[in-house]
Amino acid sequence: MAAPPLPRAPVSSSAAAASPGVRALLLLRVGGGGSGRCAGVAAAAAAPGWRRPFPAASVAARSAGTTPGEVAVDPKVEAILDSVKWDSKGLAVAIAQNVDTGAILMQGFANKEALATTISTRKATFYSRSRSSLWTKGETSMNFINVHDIFLDCDRDSIIYLGKPDGPTCHTGAETCYYTSVYDALQGSKPNQDRQVVSTLYSLEDTISRRKEEIVTEGSGKPSWTKKLILDNRLLCSKISEEAGELNRTLLENEDESRTISEMGDLLYHAMVLLRVKGVRMEQVLEVLRKRFSQSGIEEKASRNKS
Amino acid sequence: MAAPPLPRAPVSSSAAAASPGVRALLLLRVGGGGSGRCAGVAAAAAAPGWRRPFPAASVAARSAGTTPGEVAVDPKVEAILDSVKWDSKGLAVAIAQNVDTGAILMQGFANKEALATTISTRKATFYSRSRSSLWTKGETSMNFINVHDIFLDCDRDSIIYLGKPDGPTCHTGAETCYYTSVYDALQGSKPNQDRQVVSTLYSLEDTISRRKEEIVTEGSGKPSWTKKLILDNRLLCSKISEEAGELNRTLLENEDESRTISEMGDLLYHAMVLLRVKGVRMEQVLEVLRKRFSQSGIEEKASRNKS
Numbered sequence: 053m054a055a056p057p058l059p060r061a062p063v064s065s066s067a068a069a070a071s072p073g074v075r076a077l078l079l080l081r082v083g084g085g086g087s088g089r090c091a092g093v094a095a096a097a098a099a100p101g102w103r104r105p106f107p108a109a110s111v112a113a114r115s116a117g118t119t120p121g122e123v124a125v126d127p128k129v130e131a132i133l134d135s136v137k138w139d140s141k142g143l144a145v146a147i148a149q150n151v152d153t154g155a156i157l158m159q160g161f162a163n164k165e166a167l168a169t170t171i172s173t174r175k176a177t178f179y180s181r182s183r184s185s186l187w188t189k190g191e192t193s194m195n196f197i198n199v200h201d202i203f204l205d206c207d208r209d210s211i212i213y214l215g216k217p218d219g220p221t222c223h224t225g226a227e228t229c230y231y232t233s234v235y236d237a238l239q240g241s242k243p244n245q246d247r248q249v250v251s252t253l254y255s256l257e258d259t260i261s262r263r264k265e266e267i268v269t270e271g272s273g274k275p276s277w278t279k280k281l282i283l284d285n286r287l288l289c290s291k292i293s294e295e296a297g298e299l300n301r302t303l304l305e306n307e308d309e310s311r312t313i314s315e316m317g318d319l320l321y322h323a324m325v326l327l328r329v330k331g332v333r334m335e336q337v338l339e340v341l342r343k344r345f346s347q348s349g350i351e352e353k354a355s356r357n358k359s
Numbered sequence: 360m361a362a363p364p365l366p367r368a369p370v371s372s373s374a375a376a377a378s379p380g381v382r383a384l385l386l387l388r389v390g391g392g393g394s395g396r397c398a399g400v401a402a403a404a405a406a407p408g409w410r411r412p413f414p415a416a417s418v419a420a421r422s423a424g425t426t427p428g429e430v431a432v433d434p435k436v437e438a439i440l441d442s443v444k445w446d447s448k449g450l451a452v453a454i455a456q457n458v459d460t461g462a463i464l465m466q467g468f469a470n471k472e473a474l475a476t477t478i479s480t481r482k483a484t485f486y487s488r489s490r491s492s493l494w495t496k497g498e499t500s501m502n503f504i505n506v507h508d509i510f511l512d513c514d515r516d517s518i519i520y521l522g523k524p525d526g527p528t529c530h531t532g533a534e535t536c537y538y539t540s541v542y543d544a545l546q547g548s549k550p551n552q553d554r555q556v557v558s559t560l561y562s563l564e565d566t567i568s569r570r571k572e573e574i575v576t577e578g579s580g581k582p583s584w585t586k587k588l589i590l591d592n593r594l595l596c597s598k599i600s601e602e603a604g605e606l607n608r609t610l611l612e613n614e615d616e617s618r619t620i621s622e623m624g625d626l627l628y629h630a631m632v633l634l635r636v637k638g639v640r641m642e643q644v645l646e647v648l649r650k651r652f653s654q655s656g657i658e659e660k661a662s663r664n665k666s
Contacts, residue, residue, distance in 0.1 A: 126545065128544070128545050128547075129545065132541055132544055132545065145452050145466055147454060147463060147466065149461075149463060149556070149558070150558070151558055151559060152558060152559045153461065153558060154460065154461025154462065154557075154558035154560075154561075155461065156454060156456060156463065156519060158512070159452055159454065159512065159517040171541060171545075201540055201541070201542055201556070202540070202541035202542065203537040203538070203539060203540055203541070203555075203556040204537070204539040204541065205465070205466065205536040205537050205539070206529050206530065206531055206533070206536045206537075206538070206539075207536070208539070210466040210536070210537075212463055212537050212556050214556055214558075222513050223513065224513055226513070229512040229513045229514070229517070230510040230511070230512050230513075230517075230519050231510070231513070232510060232511040232512070232513075232515070233508055233509070233510055234439055234478060234508070234509035234510070234511065235508055235509065237435070237439055238433065238435050238436065238439065238478075240435075248510075249456070249508070249510040249519050249521055250461075251456070251457070251458055251459060251460060251461035251521075251645075252458060252459045252645040252646070252648055252649045253461075253560070253645060253648075254461075255649070255652070256648055256652065259652065285610055285611060286611075288610070289607035289610060289611055292603050292606065292607055293600070293603050293604065293607065295603075296599050296600050296602075296603035296626075296630075297600065299599065299630060299633060300596035300599055300600065300633070302637065303592055303595070303596060303633055303636060303637060304592060304593075304596060309637055309638060309639055312633070312634065312637040312639045313639055313643045313644050313647050314647060316630060316633075316634060316639070316644045317644050317647045317648045317651070319603075319626075319630060320627075320630075320644065320648070321648065323603075323606060323623060323626060323627075326606060326607070326610055326619070326623075327619065327623060329610060330609065330610060330616060330619040331616060332616055332619045332620055332623070336620045337620050337623045337624050337627065338558075338559040338560060338624075339559070340620050340621060340624045341559055341560075341563055341624045341627070341628065342559045342562070344624070345562070345563070345566065
């Protein structure tokens with residue numbers, strides 16, 4: 053769900069000079085008798101959080117220096133905004149990353165106002181250099197990136213928006229904007245939205261998916277252990293049980309660390325084949341684990357359910 | 360292992376004017392009677408690859424337009440370099456990401472020469488704006504980032520170096536440069552290198568590790584299912600077997616997708632507790648899976664070993 057739009061002051065040609073705009077954003081006029089919460093903060097407080105949301109009360113705290121009807125942002129927010137090393141144009145690199153998969157979704161730039169907006173609304177917001185204006189990813193497509201945490205790098209000139217996308221991030225409809233592999237291109241392949249930048253777990257998931265597709269398109273075709281597992285549920289389940297037992301044995305019989313690594317690899321692979329047969333993505337599993345954490349701690353929940 | 364340094368031409372004050380430097384890099388003089396491979400390409404060919412390494416022969420192919428003793432780069436490399444939308448300073452954002460965990464390690468900028476160097480040496484290389492020179496991450500610390508693939512975004516103005524770091528990436532000794540959480544800071548926490556930007560799987564791993572540390576520092580303390588599992592190997596192993604059986608049941612008894620998601624979450628969590636007891640990190644498991652893939656395909660290897 054989109055957060056209600058926040059008032060936006062015109063941004064001057066140099067984004068560095070945006071402090072009046074930031075001030076307009078940070079000093080939000082509230083109606084008489086209201087709760088003292090601005091819309092953005094309310095949205096932040098309501099957002100499902102991997103991390104505890106930043107307490108609305110401290111954002112909404114009235115400061116002595118503001119005129120009646122104005123709500124001042126916690127000076128800590130301003131201190132963070134001021135601590136970023138904005139470049140000569142008032143910008144810093146802002147990278148959006150999927151909290152569950154770690155996939156880098158897109159990269160843009162943020163100015164002070166964009167970062168302030170992201171902090172308060174928890175919707176990834178950038179400064180569009182071509183349009184010279186703020187831009188909340190999803191404001192047109194509704195594919196917002198719901199920000200769970202924001203990280204600054206050691207130099208304070210690079211920002212990560214760690215969040216959950218509502219849908220594809222790229223304007224092309226691809227999940228991420230990064231689907232052009234340089235080495236594939238050098239081997240003559242055209243960019244392929246199915247060949248996105250992914251870390252090992254999701255590369256494995258892709259490979260398993262391709263094997264399933266090959267069964268449909270090519271029949272038995274080239275022999276493959278994955279295909280064999282996909283076609284034989286009883287074999288697949290017996291392998292999962294077997295690999296779980298072998299993983300356990302590395303602990304109970306005090307086997308080498310390298311055995312544990314290898315057996316966990318086997319268990320993970322076979323379990324991921326089962327996920328594919330059931331049409332489940334690893335991202336869904338991780339999302340469930342994240343929510344268990346953020347609700348009550350996985351241990352407590354597991355303890356209630358299982359013991 | 361570090362790749363032998365490549366010759367570097369001086370870079371002019373505007374990185375955009377670096378094409379003579381790029382040409383010096385791309386036209387590498389080779390000794391008479393040599394194999395025709397430059398050091399960088401040899402290093403690339405030897406690098407353990409998630410993706411097949413770019414064929415050395417096509418990089419080293421002699422073109423009719425070069426003078427004797429020079430080796431021309433495949434025009435495809437030049438075409439890719441030319442396809443990037445370098446900014447007015449000749450730069451594009453370059454993000455280094457861990458191939459196994461998906462962690463964003465650092466962000467810098469690349470010019471044409473830096474990208475060309477990364478393509479050929481497979482060591483993540485940037486253009487340092489403060490020093491106005493190329494900079495291969497690790498050239499001082501030896502903590503290189505070994506690049507397995509390079510991705511361009513849809514706009515061709517942002518680059519991901521997907522690679523395996525030899526050690527900590529940050530100059531502070533932290534694994535990544537991103538360890539300052541904005542929301543933590545707003546709650547009064549100081550930046551903490553143990554609280555880095557991580558996706559769900561590694562956040563879960565961190566939580567399990569903290570529970571293990573709490574047992575050491577606090578004894579039994581606050582009740583926790585994770586602590587109970589860590590302290591009782593037989594309970595832990597019985598839970599792993601049980602969860603594997605429950606995951607299997609969702610397939611064999613055609614249970615809802617949501618059951619599969621939940622049971623896989625349970626299995627993954629319990630197996631990760633075992634990893635922690637054995638002192639194994641998930642990254643090590645994923646590295647093994649990646650290597651199985653890149654060697655012969657996991658299916659074929661699994662087939663040879665298991666059936």
